[in-house]
Each structure stands twice: as C-alpha cells, then as structure tokens.
Amino acid sequence: MYENVVSASIVLYNNDVAELSKIIESIFKININLTLYLIDNSPKDDFRFLEKEGVFYIHNPSNPGFGAAHNIAIHKAMDLGSNYHFVINPDVYFEQDVVSPMIEFMKKDSLIGMMMPQILNLDGTIQNLPKLLPSPWSILLRKLKSPQQAYHKFIDQYELRSVPQSKIYNTPILSGCFTLLNINAIKEIGMYDDRFFMYFEDWDLSRRMHQKYKTIYFPEVSVYHGYESGANKSSRLFKIFINSAVSYFNKWGWFFDSERKTINKEALSQFK
DSSP: OOSSOEEEEEEESSOOHHHHHHHHHHHHTSSSOEEEEEEEOSSSOTTGGGOBTTEEEEEOTTOOOHHHHHHHHHHHHHHHTOSEEEEEOTTEEOSSOOHHHHHHHHHTOTTEEEEEEEEEOTTSOBOOOOBOOOOHHHHHHHHHOOSHHHHHHHHHHHTTTTSOTTOOEEOSBOOTTEEEEEHHHHHHHOSOOTTOSSSSHHHHHHHHHHHHSEEEEEEEEEEEEOOOOGGGTOHHHHHHHHHHHHHHHHHHOSSOOHHHHHHHHHHHHTTO
C-alpha cells in the first residue's frame, strides 16, 4: 500500500461495456488503494451501475470534450489530496501491475511531471507513441504517408523509432491513452486546455509540462491499447481533428516556432 494518495480517471462516451469492464478489472486487481473517477459524457447514464466503493461515477451529458472531462476528475483528485493521477482510455487494459512501478519511478525524481508506459497493440506489437514536437508538415506528411522515401525518413525520427525499445527517456510528446500525472506539477503548469474538444489536448499538456518538468517514456511496463483512429474513418471526427490541429498551431506557432526546434534538438541529443 502507498502512503501517497493515488487516483485515476476514465472518460466515457457510449463505450462497449465489456471493454470498459476489462480496464476496471485491470485497475482493481492490483494491490493499491486507488480511487477511480468515471466521467461519462454520454447522453444517458447507462454506466451508473459501475459505481461502487472506490469508483465514483459522474454523468456529464453536456459533453465538454475529453480534456475538459478529465479536468473534472483531476479537480476531484486534488480535493481528495491525490499525489499521483492516472489518465486512462477506456480501450486500454493491462495484465501485470503497471501502476506500482510507474509510481515508484516517479517518486524517485520530483522533476518528473508525466510518464507513459510502453503501449502495445492487441497483437503485442509496439505503438510508436513517444514523439518529437510536431510541425504542420509533420501532421500533413503523417496523414499522406507520401512520398514514401521522405515519409519513412521523417517518421523514423519524428516517432523516435530508432531508439532502443527498452530505453527510458525524456520525450516532449506523450500520448494521453495512459498517462501518470504528478499532481504537484499539474498544479503549477495547469490541467488540460479545454479549448481542445478532442485530439491534441495531450500533446498540448505534454509540451507545457516538458517546458518545466521531465515527460518520461517508461517501457519497463506495458499496457494494451485497442487503438483505432476515428479521424481516419469519420468525417465528423476528422473535422474535429483539423480544428484541434489549427488550435494547437495557433497557440504554439505554425512554421516559425524556435522553441520547437530547440526542444526537439535537445530530445534527439539523448540518443547520440
């Protein structure tokens, strides 16, 4: 058991019950006293039956977005006195305890603001989610995947694919599908920017955190993520993706972003 208070949040929207039950089971089969917040953005409160001891259900049908919903839980976690908070997607699960090793690693260094474990596809292959800070060209090239020679050269560096898979390192972009937050750091740099309804809110938070704290990729433990890019399959989600991309680059700079170049150069220097 931890002397520190640990919490987690999952944002729901018309999810598959079996999938959701799997991640809740993963969380509560480990030997940690953890408080879980389920923030349900669905129109109906069909998941209220999941509320039990240690699980708080909050129905939020106004659906303010992914980051804004997690902010509700993070506020609750702060009121609870939480030291460490996990942001978890409903399509994630794990078979071994990933929570304890991540907390133990973060506890050793107060300058760690965020952490992400290794993320696996359901077939066990690795999702390349640690990244450099994006430019508009990064987003375009990643979507087009052509010309192929330029794409492969770009993606290898942008997604840090040449870095040894077992290496722990400080990367400027972490995925929001399974993230450990240092609450003290969050109090300093702020929570998710709720201008991002969905997409880019995790990249924005990573960038702000990386300015003052370490944002660590921690492949010593792993989780499974049933990743499926909705933006590639739904015109509505693609529009949200584009709007969020525009918001991100309006905030941080489009083509003239000297900080991006400096941060990416520093990140790459770890591997020389």
